[in-house]
Amino acid sequence: RSPLHARYKPPATETNPALEDPTPDYMNLLGMVFSMCGLMLKLKWCAWIAVYCSFISFANSRSSEDTKQMMSSFMLSISAVVMSYLQNPQPMSPPW
């Protein structure tokens, strides 16, 4: 079974990577929405959820995706948290 012909190498692989696993994109979008909510409405829990979303998006991301978007959503969520606390230093109260 010795190999004979050498072929080209088109591991261009996934024809439709967008079809599979939209999680990182959704999480990115959610993260941005939550951080905007947190900033505009001054809700601390929104900002914290935004941080979580951005982390989840990062964990699920494909290596081909550029890191700039990931970093921008991460920075936005961190800034939402910081701004919420600067404007209102009171700790978060649990909903119960």
Next chain:
Amino acid sequence: MKNLYIFIAVLFIPWSFTLAKYDEFEDGDDIMEYDDNDFAEFEDVNEDAVTESPQRIITTEDDEEEATVELEGQDENQEDFDDTDTQEGDTESEPYDDEEFEGYEEKPDASHSKNKDPITIVNVPAHLQNSWESYYMEILMVTGLLAYIMNYIIGKNKNNRLAHAWFNTHRELLESNFALVGDDGTNKDATSTGKLNQENEHIYNLWCSGRVCCEGMLIQLKFLKRQDLLNVLARMMRPASDQVQIKVTMNDEDMDTYVFAVGTRKALVRLQKEMQDLSEFCSDKPKSGAKYGLPDSLAILSEMGEVTEGMMDAKMIHFLTHYADKIESVQFSDQFSGPKLMQEEGQITKLPETKKTLLFTFNVPGSGNTSPKDMESLLPLMSMVIYSIDKAKKFRLNREGKQKADKNRARVEENFLKLTHVQRQEAAQSRREEKKRAEKERIMNEEDPEKQRRLEEAALRREQKKLEKKQMKMKQIKVKAM
């Protein structure tokens, strides 16, 4: 001009800030005055209390303290004493007790007993308490984040270890069978990198090429998302296992025309719904493989019985029975075009491209709790893959089978054409109209009037001819009908 506007805008912002600051001042003043009136009797105590009170201490306040010496009700005094600043107030009041409180000793007591108003203890807002305990929700959040990060690191490393363990066990077999092992498509020449290509934290690819009958083989190690905590928690509810997906692209001349699949019943049902080729060519439900000695867990989907007969030779049956628990699905198809595309109205005008492929999906044993040692058990499956490649090359349908297969394919194509007939007609119509419009434009753009006239005449003549042809056809049809 623009710069001026910007300058004014920039000045406006700090001005508004200072305005806001003054607002704060005013509020502060009011509260301070209130406090002053209450402490008026205990002047010295007053000053100390003022210094203890939070933040907004303004030097101008001292003047006001001296000014406002009013006798207020002693109830209020009691209230202020019960402020959190009372601690300091109490300790401070002792040196002053001697003289000042002489006449007042009974009075405060008396008024205290007369006091019908409830003593309200003012709650100091949490952020002024200066204790970390009040921020427990935040601490919880940060702990959660840290836990997520820890899980990410641990999961990533585990997936990495599993992938490399797999590769190490399979490397020899692959290198003996393929000339080119591992390629990420970045180099211009086809050189073997000998490494897995990491697409994700949980997906690893490997492209092998350089064998006699196949164009190439793409191996995808699809691990569970161990790096995502949410996924880990979800998996606790619903166990799943890592998968190894192998896709072998065959050369056109090396595989005959047939569609065949074997695997777990659930997987086959799902594939039949999803995959374009299986749904079109294999119309029956998955049949049990008991006839050939396969275990009950496996079922067979095939285009025609002859293919099944040909595929199920002794060695294949041996492979399938021994490793039935690891096999999810095996699909040989010459019309493979991937999963069914979501088709919109009027979009498709031709069949999707097909490629001759063999697809294998294996489950890694351990159902999530795999260790690198489990990878060794997948080695025989790789030998099965190699064997199947050779088998697919050798297997040829006989004449009957070939005829049936060709008929099937023609049927599928016809169906497709019928479906898209309307769309193709519309497309042709629009193309014709485009042509006419282009011609007319050309005629209009012609500068020379002579040429214009000539082109017009030519177009007219062409139209006439077309009409005549149509009429002839109609006449012929009429004659035939008669």
